[in-house]
Amino acid sequence: MDAALLKERELFKKRALAQPSIEKKVRKDEPANKKAKLPHKAKPNWSSPSPAPALDFRTATPTSSHKFSILHRVIEYLKKRHHRGDNYPLSLEDLLDEAKMTDMNQKHRLWLSSEALLKNAKVDVIDGNMFKFKPSLPISTRKELLVHLKKMERRGLGGIYEEQVEEALPEAKKHIDKLLELGKIIVLQRSDKKRVLHFKDTGTDSEYTVDDEFVKLWRSVAVDGIDDKTIDDYLQKQGISSMEHVGLRRVAQPKRKGSRKGKNFKKLNDHLNGVLEDYSEKK
Incomplete structure (x- = not known):
């Protein structure tokens, strides 16, 4: 190699060594090759909505x-x-x-x-x-309740609900129990659990007696789905005619009006006898 170039090389090294240099220290919590920061994104607002105003029951519209x-x-x-x-x-x-x-x-x-x-x-x-x-029944005492039940029974209207009595009559439970104890009324319970009060007519208890055999026969006959016309026809086939007076009313069919041809009409022009001629029989 050229001696001049070697000399210049040595001089360059001496100058480089003579100049001071500052080394940048790397932080432990920061990576050496730190990537460029991503653009800042706006954070969504997860804060709770503002509370609704309190309802004022003095001014609010009623639901x-x-x-x-x-x-x-x-x-x-x-x-x-x-x-x-x-x-x-x-x-x-x-x-x-x-x-x-x-x-x-x-x-x-x-x-x-x-x-x-x-x-x-x-x-x-x-x-x-x-x-x-305004109660559903016009009663306010035990006596009025009994009179009302008696009227219902006489008119064939049946009984009244216990809840109606409790609505109209103060201390209704006590009065109902007392009437039951005296044998003045009877209480029946329907399939829907509602209790019905009926007047008990003690004057007819001994007048109507039915033998148990007839009661069993009556209850053994099933007539569900059978109309009155079918029952009436069956009784007639069996020779039973005792129900004819309460049988079905048969509505008479209206007769059709026939042709007026050939009918005799009343003559109103009697004063023209001998003047007018009848051409109906002439052909």
Whole structure:
């Protein structure tokens, strides 16, 4: 190699060694080859929504369920007044005051006085603005209950529900038990668990007696799905005619009107006898 180039090379090394250098230290928590930062993305807002404003029951519009609850409370209080003997009518304001429902807003009051109480079958309206309870039965004592049951039995209307008696008669359970003890009424239970009260007519107990053999025969005959016409035909085939007087009424078929040809009509023009000629028989 050229001596001049070697000399220059040596001088370059000396100059490079003479210049100070600063080494950049690498942080332990930072990788040596740190990648470029990704662009910043906006974080989704997971914060809870703002709470809804509190419902003010004094100004809110009443819903159907809330209105029914209010009407039910009013009717129950009227029933309670009836059972304790307070049968005089009250205005709506006095009624709400007694029932401790004075916090009711004006919308509910207007609905009760102009619609709900006026159309309810359990409320008796007096003079358009006075209200009292209206039971389904016109009874208030044990004697009136017995008289009402007797009338129902005499008219063939059957009995009355026990729940109707409990609605109309205060302490109805005690009165019903007493009448049962005296043998004045009988109580039957329907398939739907409802109890029905009937008047017991003790005067007819010994007049009608049926032998057990006939009772068994009566109950053994199944007539489900058989109409009266089929039963009537069967009895006639067996030679039984004792039911003819209560048999089916047969509606007579209307006769068809025949042709008017050949019928004699009444002559009204008698004063023209000998003048008019009859051509009906001439051909």
